[in-house]
Amino acid sequence: MAETKIPRATAKRLPIYYRYLNILHDGGKNRVSSNELSDAIQVDSATIRRDFSYFGALGKRGYGYDVQSLLDFFKKILNQDQLTNVALIGAGNLGHALLNFNFHMDSNIRISAAFDTNADNVNTVQGGVPIYPMDQMVQQLNEQQIEVVILTTPAKVAQKVTDEVAETGVKGILNFTPIRLSTPKKIRVHNVDLTNELQTLTYFIDHYDQKDEKDDFF
Template sequence: MSKEEIKIPKATLKRLPLYYRFVDTLYNSNVDRVSSKELSEGLQIDSATIRRDFSYFGELGKKGYGYNVAYLLNFFKTTLQQDMITKVAIIGVGNLGTALVNYNFTVSDRMKIEAAFDADPAVIGKHIGKIEVQDIERFEQIIEAQDIQIVILTVPGTAAQSLANRVTKSGIKGILNFTPERLTVPSGVHVHHIDLGIELQSLIFFMKNH
């Protein structure tokens, strides 16, 4: 069964990187096999959900045996294209943008911020680590030359939609949006919204009610 033959739920796809990181940790700890119960305990995801998620991709394990860790790792690496480096650009190099460039996805050596853009002349030309902040006017030229695949937006909300329009016209298919704006994009373009205010409100709610 392939992803082309059945529509994988978005919730399942969002959990795949969690599975990958956990299985990678097991592999590096010389663990040979793991059960859905052990995966459940380690990830805090119920085992029925894990088994259902895995079932979309065929027989990944055997009843009574569990899952071969090396096989799972290779599967997730291939499924998530972790054997390829995903190149990322960031637009908006204020405090948050600078922090993200400095962090530069050290959680994974398969994703890397390769370019940073801003419209402020006081910021353009500055270096954050090894990355020089480029003028946004050079955006299309640079992302094509560097084969950028994903863009992170950390700009004021008032500029978010116009920049999203520009980003999608350039052929970018993935946007990670740190602005409070809900972006309108063409079909085929995927946007993940990261609203820190909402995340904090949710955290406070759960702290008070659990």
């Protein structure tokens, strides 16, 4: 199942389904309909059914979906039974906030190492995460076998740092810098541009009726 090829939009919704199913499970609910899911996560029921159909028969007509079965399925699909160690590169204001954000409370993700140039940060532990000097980055990424990094460096050094990261076994970069990075094909980059997201949000507020339009993400 893990090799199932699905649309990117569907893939982005899978963690949302998993998170809400956890909420249902914790609340003691045993089954759920696509309409109930739709009301909770604001994705239309037809889209939910289509998303689930990519993985075969996950529900039963007239019954809906078994919460525990769905939860187990998405846990496997999203590799939630395995801990994913992530590195943070850049422990400035944004980086510091991410260090103190407990990813592991809602997922299998944990920041296990951070890197920075600031002497006040280096060789300290923040949010339970050790911060190493930048000259140890390549060595630590390799030794800890880290495959995902979060990049929150200043824009002017983002590409240089990325070039160094490319020397390791890293396969993915969550890029919070405004720079569009150049990487080898082996590395997937997802860009998180907070300014762009806010500008897009204000545009939709000004030009679209929320009752009639859905976010393009869905």
